[in-house]
Amino acid sequence: MLRELNPSIRTLMTPGPVEAEPRILRAMSIPIIGQFDPEFLAIMDETMELLRKTFQTKNHWAYPIDGTSRSGLEAVLNAIIEPGDNVLVPIFGRFGHLLAEIAYRSGANVTTMECEWGTAFEQEEIIAEIKRVNPKVVALVHGETSTGIMQPFEKIGKFCRENDVLFVVDAVATLGGTEFKTDEWFVDAVISGTQKCLGVPTGMAPITYNDRVEKIILERRKIEQGLDRTSENPRRIQTNYFDLSQIQEYWSPKRLNHHTEATSMLYALREGLRIIQEEGLQERFERHQYHEKALVAGLEAMGLTLFGDARYKMPVVTCINIPEGVNGDEVRFTMAKEFGVEIASTFGSLAGKIWRIGSMGFSCRKENILHVLAALEASVRRHGGKVHAGEALQAALDVYAEKEAALSNK
Numbered sequence: 001m002l003r004e005l006n007p008s009i010r011t012l013m014t015p016g017p018v019e020a021e022p023r024i025l026r027a028m029s030i031p032i033i034g035q036f037d038p039e040f041l042a043i044m045d046e047t048m049e050l051l052r053k054t055f056q057t058k059n060h061w062a063y064p065i066d067g068t069s070r071s072g073l074e075a076v077l078n079a080i081i082e083p084g085d086n087v088l089v090p091i092f093g094r095f096g097h098l099l100a101e102i103a104y105r106s107g108a109n110v111t112t113m114e115c116e117w118g119t120a121f122e123q124e125e126i127i128a129e130i131k132r133v134n135p136k137v138v139a140l141v142h143g144e145t146s147t148g149i150m151q152p153f154e155k156i157g158k159f160c161r162e163n164d165v166l167f168v169v170d171a172v173a174t175l176g177g178t179e180f181k182t183d184e185w186f187v188d189a190v191i192s193g194t195q196k197c198l199g200v201p202t203g204m205a206p207i208t209y210n211d212r213v214e215k216i217i218l219e220r221r222k223i224e225q226g227l228d229r230t231s232e233n234p235r236r237i238q239t240n241y242f243d244l245s246q247i248q249e250y251w252s253p254k255r256l257n258h259h260t261e262a263t264s265m266l267y268a269l270r271e272g273l274r275i276i277q278e279e280g281l282q283e284r285f286e287r288h289q290y291h292e293k294a295l296v297a298g299l300e301a302m303g304l305t306l307f308g309d310a311r312y313k314m315p316v317v318t319c320i321n322i323p324e325g326v327n328g329d330e331v332r333f334t335m336a337k338e339f340g341v342e343i344a345s346t347f348g349s350l351a352g353k354i355w356r357i358g359s360m361g362f363s364c365r366k367e368n369i370l371h372v373l374a375a376l377e378a379s380v381r382r383h384g385g386k387v388h389a390g391e392a393l394q395a396a397l398d399v400y401a402e403k404e405a406a407l408s409n410k
Contacts (some may be wrong), residue, residue, distance in 0.1 A: 014358045018195065024200055026158045028201070047270045050276075059182070064265075068205065072191040072206070073205070078102075079242075083107030094147075095172075096114075107162060136165065138166070143312075148314050149314065149316060152312070154186075158187045196358070285315075296367050301391040320354060322355060331385075
């Protein structure tokens with residue numbers, strides 16, 4: 001017989017997944033009810049309203065796709081891209097390449113533009129390329145966890161809207177951790193994920209989109225044969241599971257049956273979003289910036305250097321250059337084995353060159369920042385790295401003491 005599951009307790013400081021709030025885990029243990037139970041339908045409606053507030057949008061459509069973040073990206077891009085459409089994807093890290101791949105598999109004519117990893121585009125560069133390519137869709141990552149860089153785009157969204165270009169943004173790593181103004185920034189569709197700044201376990205991809213996107217979805221609407229044998233549409237969306245024309249009808253008063261909703265995950269998402277509103281969006285954003293400041297102060301006092309252009313640094317992901325002569329993987333394994341702390345390596349051309357620390361959602365709290373600094377310092381020293389012993393924690397504690405003093409003087 002296999003033993004009961006009892007995995008080790010970790011301090012998760014990766015760019016996802018992150019630690020889940022205990023209240024969210026408790027919500028997941030609530031008994032299952034049917035997906036058409038009036039109480040469950042009410043939970044769905046509450047979740048939609050909470051998502052609107054989190055996305056900062058007046059869009060009617062705001063609901064989760066059942067699946068990881070990638071499922072949301074596939075659902076939205078498959079819904080609006082038809083074979084032969086021109087799509088522009090600016091790439092400044094791994095997940096820009098993912099957007100390009102999904103668009104390509106949807107049959108698009110994909111144009112990419114790239115900048116060096118660790119930097120972001122000047123918005124005017126992207127606008128100039130939009131003018132040249134004249135795409136139907138611009139797909140852009142907001143925060144690249146592979147590089148710790150966040151792309152500004154408020155000018156890009158405005159230009160797209162003025163020129164009838166659909167603007168789709170991957171906010172998987174940023175929603176709930178830093179400012180994201182869907183309507184004010186003229187974003188037509190946004191995709192996020194539960195396992196990062198929302199602080200919910202992996203398994204859902206919240207999305208929102210406006211009436212410009214809905215118009216295309218309705219034009220491509222086709223109901224599967226098991227529900228309507230007369231439904232035909234040569235422009236139908238290529239995928240059934242991710243067919244937003246059917247999924248949105250399940251989230252509408254029609255309650256069209258498409259798939260069995262992930263009950264416990266919806267409980268978790270609703271509770272996670274409720275907690276965000278309880279904390280307050282601005283307060284939550286400030287909390288992430290505050291703990292980032294302590295983390296960065298500690299790393300620099302330790303003698304480590306940060307990777308990437310500081311002007312575009314994500315407040316929820318911090319990338320660190322691995323010191324010369326230090327094996328980055330050995331340091332991470334020691335941190336996990338000896339301290340129960342997990343941080344991440346990265347991908348592609350940066351593999352083996354940087355570490356990534358996520359300070360997201362429930363993982364973004366004082367004891368975790370201090371724990372990761374202590375574990376990193378000890379592990380780097382253990383593997384021959386030169387650091388300023390004892391300085392990191394003191395620098396972080398100084399940041400916390402300064403904040404506490406400011407609060408006490410109010």
